[in-house]
Amino acid sequence: MPISFNSIPANWRMPLYWVEVDPSMAGFPVYRQAILVVGHANAASAAPGDGGSTVPFDIPIAIGSKQEARAFFGAGSMLDNMFERIFDNNFAAEVWGLPIAEPAAGVAATGTITVSSPPTGAGTLALYVNGRRVQIGVAADDTADEVATNIVAAIQADPGMAVTANSIASAVTLTARHKGIDGNFIDVRDNYGGSLAGERMPDGLGLTYDNGGKLAGGTGTPDMDTALANLGDEPFEYVALAFTDSTSLVAWENEYGFSDSGRWGWMRQLYGHVFASYKDTYQNIITWGPNNNSPVVSVMALEKQTPTAPWEYAAAYTAKAARALLNDPARPLQTLTLQGCLPAPKHQKFTMAELNAMSTVGMATQRPNGDGIPAIMRDTTTYQKNLYGQPDDAYEVVTTLATLARLFRNQRQAITSKFPRHKLADDGTRFGPGQAIVTPKIIKAELVAEYRVDEYNGLVENAIAFKQNLIVERDPNDPNRVNVLYPPDLVNQLRIFAVLAQFRLQYDRGVDTSLA
Structure with a gap:
């Protein structure tokens, strides 16, 4: 029986017509690239879930809308605000939330707004907390204490606020909803929109704002061990990480890295990428950046004066990257807008020279497009050095690993579908047609054919050189094993367009113009 059947037995004698179906030559790869949003949730045991149950910390849960996120994780929580940005930037993604408990031994950040002088005229105060605007009506005869009371009422009326508020006399105290150092990133200011938005101080x-309009005094960092253990081998392609303390970054780098136990490791083959954002001065970012070095983590640099919290930028960055990379993992992410995020004021934005310098120390960069909305400039990863500490750009940009993941998945789908239960023979073996046998040459031909498809789809280039450098051979110590040296040439991106404008005031009159 030269044809290899999987189901119909060779000793079957009943008449007449029997068919087994083989899909091995029909299927195409299917990409499930879920987003995992990691941040704090409100209160003990997180927020009420469906049917009055509770959502436990450290266990991921599927979320289908902003409203569901608020119901599960609590209004004004990190996850509530992050999911707002997720759905602003990617309405079609499969998204999960991973609620992390606040550090039990931590301290919540606080800040004070003091009404230093009462109004003399009526007007509207536009107050921004973490980039969220509330408007407070001000009467000409309001006292300072009354203005403070009205500020508290306006903040409390917005359930999405990342702070709670109370006042004593003319002083309003804001307290971050969650303990930890991340509360120190919360920004408070007034009339951000300026005259164009009709905002002016009555x-x-x-x-007056203490600490330059930032909350301060938050201490403590989250514990990720249980949450990471609970992920198991569930496929979460992109992670929006609210936290940038070194312990959290290292924990997620290990989960998604190249070690035996990492998602990019040879055993798990899950792949994926982690996105975060870091807000500080240029000088501090330039110092902070070189402390990180991971191919699987991309941290976006934000001006310290940026109103929106870094965890919301991280969510927007993740959502836009996931949306674009699903369509085409090799296209650069530059110019993709981060909807729902406010940029730093014009006079406080990073300069182009500063953005360029930060990209050399492993920081992704952003800058407003012509429409004033922040947009991705360069999707840099934190990877900067090889194992010997020497400068290296092998994994400099997010698209490199995203493209490799697509290639590996395409290849795995082809090999596991077409050769699931095959025998292995040497090249030149004379076996009958239809036999479930492969040789190194057959496998090599399949890999070259797959590469041609990937080339057609714009993922790789130089197919001839690939074929010349591709090696497929039987293992000399294990006759049941095939070893492959797979050398793809990844397609690159148009990131720089450089022009030397060598102008003239007038060309030589002796130039032959007959060809013009």
């Missing part, structure tokens, strides 16, 4: 009203 006459006579004076407000």
